[in-house]
Amino acid sequence: MTNGYNNLYAEVAQSVEQRTENPRVPSSILGLGTYMEARSNRMAPNEERIQRVRQEAIERAAIYPGCSQAVLGSIQDEFGMGNKESFKVVTALSGGIARRGETCGAIIGALSALGLVMGRERKEDTEAYQAIMEPCQEICDRFRQELKKQFGFEGELESTLCSDIQQKIYGKSFKLWTEEGLQAFYDAGGHSKTSGCPVVCGIAAQLAAEKILKLI
Numbered sequence: 512m513t514n515g516y517n518n519l520y521a522e523v524a525q526s527v528e529q530r531t532e533n534p535r536v537p538s539s540i541l542g543l544g545t546y547m548e549a550r551s552n553r554m555a556p557n558e559e560r561i562q563r564v565r566q567e568a569i570e571r572a573a574i575y576p577g578c579s580q581a582v583l584g585s586i587q588d589e590f591g592m593g594n595k596e597s598f599k600v601v602t603a604l605s606g607g608i609a610r611r612g613e614t615c616g617a618i619i620g621a622l623s624a625l626g627l628v629m630g631r632e633r634k635e636d637t638e639a640y641q642a643i644m645e646p647c648q649e650i651c652d653r654f655r656q657e658l659k660k661q662f663g664f665e666g667e668l669e670s671t672l673c674s675d676i677q678q679k680i681y682g683k684s685f686k687l688w689t690e691e692g693l694q695a696f697y698d699a700g701g702h703s704k705t706s707g708c709p710v711v712c713g714i715a716a717q718l719a720a721e722k723i724l725k726l727i
Contacts, residue, residue, distance in 0.1 A: 568716035582620030607673025610687035621719035
């Protein structure tokens with residue numbers, strides 16, 4: 512608490528000093544309202560980036576199949592990380608891994624993006640391996656919470672399985688690996704930008720972007 516107060520005081524003092532040295536500024540006293548407004552404006556670019564990532568993931572998922580790439584690609588482009596190889600590697604992980612309804616491709620894309628930031632580069636680096644687990648667990652927990660909040664379904668989402676998410680959103684799960692199941696998914700609004708899986712991708716991308724901005 513003391514450190515936070517000291518940091519706040521230092522920022523105010525610095526701002527006052529700058530205004531005192533500038534003869535075009537009529538007063539050297541920086542009001543709290545002015546300070547908070549300036550602080551808010553400095554924070555705005557990060558919020559813009561988060562929302563840009565979210566919207567880009569939604570747009571990609573609505574147009575092109577592949578939730579994992581929709582999420583990872585939107586983050587790679589925004590933050591200038593990864594490359595076409597990292598983008599390619601998640602190709603088959605959509606639809607619950609090869610459309611099998613297992614782990615949600617959107618959350619896989621989000622966690623893959625986090626891996627680009629803080630994943631280990633050497634197999635011997637167990638410290639880096641351990642360090643990434645907590646933020647990834649936090650993303651998974653918030654992902655389930657945000658899905659419930661934004662879709663408003665009843666009961667708790669107990670997993671990040673694609674089939675369980677489908678059940679909550681659409682009232683049923685689909686056999687996406689079959690032609691009939693995939694078409695039924697599309698007919699149910701699976702690629703709707705307002706009520707389908709693109710929204711799921713937007714949530715995953717947003718959570719990953721928020722976490723990455725705290726790490727970089």
